[in-house]
Amino acid sequence: MKLQVEDLRFESATFRTPLKFGASVCKDMIMPIVSVRLIDGAREGVGMGAMPLGNAWSFPAAPHEASLAAMRCLTERVAKAAHGATAGSIFELSHELETTASKLANEIASAGMGLPGPIPKLCALVVFSIFDIGAFDAWGMAHRANTFALLRSTPEDDDLTRWLDGGFHVFGLKKTLRTAPLPSLPLFHLVGGLDPLTPAEVAKPIGDGLPEHLEAWIEKDQLTHLKIKLRGDDAEWDYQRVIAVDHIGSEKVRGEPVYSLDFNEKCPSGAALVELLNRVRENSPRAFARIAYVEQPTSRELRDRPEDNMIAAARLKPVVIDEALTDYEAYRRARALGYSGVALKACKGIGPSLLMAAACRKDNLFLCVQDLTCPGLALLASTTLAAWLGVEAIEANARQFCPTANEDCARQRPEVFAIRDGRVQTGGFGGIGLGFK
Numbered sequence: 001m002k003l004q005v006e007d008l009r010f011e012s013a014t015f016r017t018p019l020k021f022g023a024s025v026c027k028d029m030i031m032p033i034v035s036v037r038l039i040d041g042a043r044e045g046v047g048m049g050a051m052p053l054g055n056a057w058s059f060p061a062a063p064h065e066a067s068l069a070a071m072r073c074l075t076e077r078v079a080k081a082a083h084g085a086t087a088g089s090i091f092e093l094s095h096e097l098e099t100t101a102s103k104l105a106n107e108i109a110s111a112g113m114g115l116p117g118p119i120p121k122l123c124a125l126v127v128f129s130i131f132d133i134g135a136f137d138a139w140g141m142a143h144r145a146n147t148f149a150l151l152r153s154t155p156e157d158d159d160l161t162r163w164l165d166g167g168f169h170v171f172g173l174k175k176t177l178r179t180a181p182l183p184s185l186p187l188f189h190l191v192g193g194l195d196p197l198t199p200a201e202v203a204k205p206i207g208d209g210l211p212e213h214l215e216a217w218i219e220k221d222q223l224t225h226l227k228i229k230l231r232g233d234d235a236e237w238d239y240q241r242v243i244a245v246d247h248i249g250s251e252k253v254r255g256e257p258v259y260s261l262d263f264n265e266k267c268p269s270g271a272a273l274v275e276l277l278n279r280v281r282e283n284s285p286r287a288f289a290r291i292a293y294v295e296q297p298t299s300r301e302l303r304d305r306p307e308d309n310m311i312a313a314a315r316l317k318p319v320v321i322d323e324a325l326t327d328y329e330a331y332r333r334a335r336a337l338g339y340s341g342v343a344l345k346a347c348k349g350i351g352p353s354l355l356m357a358a359a360c361r362k363d364n365l366f367l368c369v370q371d372l373t374c375p376g377l378a379l380l381a382s383t384t385l386a387a388w389l390g391v392e393a394i395e396a397n398a399r400q401f402c403p404t405a406n407e408d409c410a411r412q413r414p415e416v417f418a419i420r421d422g423r424v425q426t427g428g429f430g431g432i433g434l435g436f437k
Contacts (some may be wrong), residue, residue, distance in 0.1 A: 006084040007035040013405035014239040017255035020193040024056040032075045036131050038138035045141025050345050050377035051135030058123040066114040074127045077104045082131050090139045094132050094351030101128035123325045125348045132349035133381045147434050148388040163355050174341035181387035187395040188225040212423050218252040221419040225258045232266025246287035259291045265282045267297035269307035277316045296322035311338030318366035341366030346382040357389050371396040375405030380436045387426035
C-alpha cells in the first residue's frame, strides 16, 4: 500500500474558559487536519485525521510558544515525509509513520528552536497520530468497510507477537475489539481546577448561553460521570475538592455519580495518594465508593524509586498510566511499579492504541479512553476508538472549553456532540473507514 498526503491545514480555537493543566493554563489551541489517500492494490480511499497540538501536555518542560512552534514544524515535516510512504499492511504503515515522526523530532531538536532538550516521544506521538488516524480511516475507505471490522481479516486478529512479544502468539485484536461499536457511552465531564462549582463561585460570567458552573452543567447534560482535576501537591485542597464535588454530585446527579481523579503527575508519591484515598474513605465512604479510577498520579518518567510505586494505591482503586504510556516497554515498566490500568488516547495513534489495549486486555487491567480536549474530527477519532474497544466511558472536554471548534462536525454527527442523559451516542460508528461520516 502507498500513502499520499493530499492536504494539511491548521485550525485554531480560543477557549471560552481557561483550562489548567499541571502548572500551565491553556487559553487556546491549534489543530492540524490532514487528508490522505491510501492506495492498496487496485483499491484506494481518502481518509481524514486531526488532533490538537497539545504541547502543554506532551512537552511541559519547554516554553509554550517554543514547543508549539516545534510541533507545528514537526507536523509539516511529517506531512512531506509521509507522502509516498509504502508498506505491506496497515500496521506496517502505522509503524513506519511513527518511526518517521520520531526521527524527524530528533532532527528538529538538534536544530535548536529554543527548546530545553529533545522533543519527547509523547510529543512526537501526538503529531504522528494525525497521520495515523488518517491512514486507518483511508484504509477502511479503500475497502468500503469499517476499519475496525476490517482488522479482523489481518494477521493481527490472532497474533500480535511481531508488535509486542511472544506472549501474544495466540492473543490479538479478536480478543481486544468488539464486533460492533457500543450504542452509547457515559461522558466524563471535566471539573477543572479553575472551574466554578456553584453559581456563587462565578466571579466573571461569560454570558454565551452555556453553563458557567458545575451544577448547571450537570442539569443541562444530566451528567453522571465527573473527572476531578486535583493539584497533587496540596493534599488539603485536593481532599476538600473531592468532598465539594461529591456534595454537588449527591444533590444534582440523577442516580449514582461516578468520579475519576486526575493529579497531572503532581502527587508527590504513591504513599501520598494512599493517604488521600484513605482520608476520603474514612470521612466520606460514599465519595470513596464513587471513585472509579485514578490517573497518572506521579511523574511520567516511571523511575524505579519508592515514590513512584503504586502497588498499595492500586489495592484501593485502579491507577492508570497516561502521560507515561508511550510504548510497550513503558507499559511493562508501569506494570512493574504497580499500575493497574491504562488510559488510551487517540492522540497516540490508532495502531499503538490498539496494541496497548490488547496488552491491557491480556493482563486483565482496567482500560479507559480519554481525550486531549479534542474538538470536531479529533473527538470523532477518540470516540470511535472507545466505542469499538467497549470501554466504560468517554471524555469530550472541547464542548466545555472550545465548543465553537465542534460546530462543523456537530452538524454532520449531532448525536455525538449533543449529550443526552449524560451519554454520547456511539452506535453510528459502524460506517466505512473509522465511521466518521
